Amino acid sequence: MFKSGFITIVGRPNVGKSTLLNKIMGEKLSIVSNKPQTTRNNIQTILTKEDYQMVFVDTPGIHKPKHKLGEYMVNSAKDSMKEVDLVLFLVNPDEEIGRGDAFILEALKNQKAPVFLVLNKIDESTQERVAKTLQLFAKEMDFKEIIPISARKGRNVDKLIELMVGNMPEGPKYYPEDMITDVQxxxxxxxxxxxxxxxxxxxxxxxxxxxxxxxxxxxxxxxxxxxxxxxxxxxxxxxxxxxxxxxxxxxxxxxxxxxxxxxxxxxxxxxxxxxxxxxxxxxxxxxxxxxxxxxx
Ligand SMILES: Nc1nc2c(ncn2[C@@H]2O[C@H](COP(=O)(O)OP(=O)(O)OP(=O)(O)O)[C@@H](O)[C@H]2O)c(=O)[nH]1
Ligand SMILES: [Mg+2]
CATH class of the missing domain: 3.30.300.20 (K homology (KH) domain)
Incomplete structure (x- = not known):
């Protein structure tokens, strides 16, 4: 049985969405910087293996827009959640749920695809803080999976891929297998x-x-x-x-x-x-x- 589906990666600016996408693909396709609001467009990349194809959408960080470009970026990210098979909600270890994450949580509650909570940057945090953040978010909504990772170090990324494949429906090969991105x-x-x-x-x-x-x-x-x-x-x-x-x-x-x-x-x-x-x-x-x- 061949499995396939669309997966969108959403989160606040700078949480590591593009870094994770590049790690999953094993190739740099989306730009990364230490400044928030780096990504401006939804970028699709395609991972094809023998028995599955996953199409990822890297999105701009969701934030309070201050100009039309910002509006475009936030709308792109929100639109990406509409017709996908799975949403990865990326967050970072923290003491509390900030306003930015609370805002995204509200949007997530209103859509039907399953959501994974992915806690990124565990390499620069403590076990206590990681555990605390996971607890805080777990109370907010029913996540299909909860997984702590380090996109930069590659920790748990294989495990995450395995969990994503497990949640893909049976489906066709949407794109030819040698195609890795839809951008020009x-x-x-x-x-x-x-x-x-x-x-x-x-x-x-x-x-x-x-x-x-x-x-x-x-x-x-x-x-x-x-x-x-x-x-x-x-x-x-x-x-x-x-x-x-x-x-x-x-x-x-x-x-x-x-x-x-x-x-x-x-x-x-x-x-x-x-x-x-x-x-x-x-x-x-x-x-x-x-x-x-x-x-x-
Ligand atoms: N320590 C650590 N840093 C990370 C990790 N993942 C990403 N970073 C760093 O976090 C910063 C932001 O990474 P990006 O991948 O550009 O973040 P983004 O969520 O795509 O940001 P926007 O496109 O602005 O929304 C960069 O400096 C990355 O190197 C991680 O697992 N650990
Ligand atoms: Mg980005």
Whole structure:
């Protein structure tokens, strides 16, 4: 019997959703940073084995939106719960249930798919705290399974996969077995650049960054020529991105190029132009142009 199904991973920003997804896939497909609100779109990845196929949806962290981009992100995450076979609710060890998690719990209570409570980052916590957090959440609703893990260290991730497979219904192979994600090459490339910016820059700047690929072509020698606009919200941010004598931008460009070369398996010539576009995160049309639109 072949089993298959859709699984969405939801949780507050920064709890480790993308890290878990990458660990399950054994490959980096979703960008990760230590800053909240890293993921902006629902990203589907497909894990196919001999007797099952699981399609995962990595979602943006659910938070109180402050602009249209934030609204889009939160709606994407919430929409993802509607038609799936299983929901993974990711939380971190804590003393109490915060407002963010309480808000997500309310949404979870109203949907019909079974929910696993997945307590992530146990590697940086104590047994007592882990036990306490599990107790706190267990009182809130009826979880199908409760499992503590470390996505970073890979602890209990195999066990989690086993439990997920156990909860998949009989079903078809939705995607060909060699397909691992539904996103386009261009999307991956712009996400790689955004990740390097997130990792390089100070707190207030990176959240206002978008990447727009304006050119991507392959020369006869096999080198890819990629030109992108890095859009930020303020002139002062532009200065910070570029950095002293251009060092900041150089670092972002070099680390991104290295990773894009590995992704495309070819030489890459990357040009990044920094542009200012005030309040783009509230500009509906521009958000659409950038691809932040309803996917389905
Ligand atoms: N110690 C520890 N850190 C972790 C673990 N999993 C993730 N992290 C770290 O937590 C931070 C956030 O990870 P992400 O995977 O980007 O979190 P996310 O939930 O996808 O965040 P958003 O996309 O912003 O909603 C990164 O610095 C990760 O390295 C874990 O198991 N243990
Ligand atoms: Mg993420």
């Amino acid at each position: 090459e261009k999307f991956v490339i712009s996400e790689i650049i955004r990740e390097k910016a997130l990792r390089t820059l100070r707190e207030e700047v990176p959240h206002g960054i978008a990447i727009d690929i304006i050119q991507m072509k392959k020369s006869d020698s096999g080198t890819w020529h990629i030109e992108v606009d890095m859009i930020c919200e303020k002139d002062s941010h532009k200065g910070i991105i570029i950095g002293k004598e251009g060092q900041g931008l150089k670092k972002i460009g070099e680390t991104a190029r290295y990773e894009i070369e590995r992704f495309l398996n070819a030489k890459v010539n990357l040009k990044v132009w920094v542009k200012v576009r005030k309040e783009w995160r509230d500009n509906q049309n521009f958000l659409k142009e950038l691809g932040y639109k309803k996917i389905k």
